[in-house]
Amino acid sequence: MGQKVFKACKNCRALTNSDDAKCPVCGGQSFSDDWEGMIIIVDEESEIAKLMGVQKPWKYAINLK
Ligand SMILES: [Zn+2]
Secondary structure: OHHHHEEEEOOOOEEEEOOOOOOOOOOOOOEEOOEEEEEEEOOOOOHHHHHHOOOOOEEEEEEEO
C-alpha cells in the first residue's frame, strides 16, 4: 500500500499515478510496478538531478527492477 499507488516509467523512472496511460515526463508508455525508493527533484540543475540523469522536476523512483 502507500507508495505503490504509483508506477515507475521504465524509460526515465518518473513516478506517476497507476491509472495514467502515459509518462508525464517523457511520454513513455512502459511502466513497472516493481520499484523502490522515491526521490523528489525540485531543481533539474541540482547535483542530485544530474546524478539521476533527470531533466524535469518531478518525483522519481530510485531503483527500478
Ligand atoms: Zn518517463
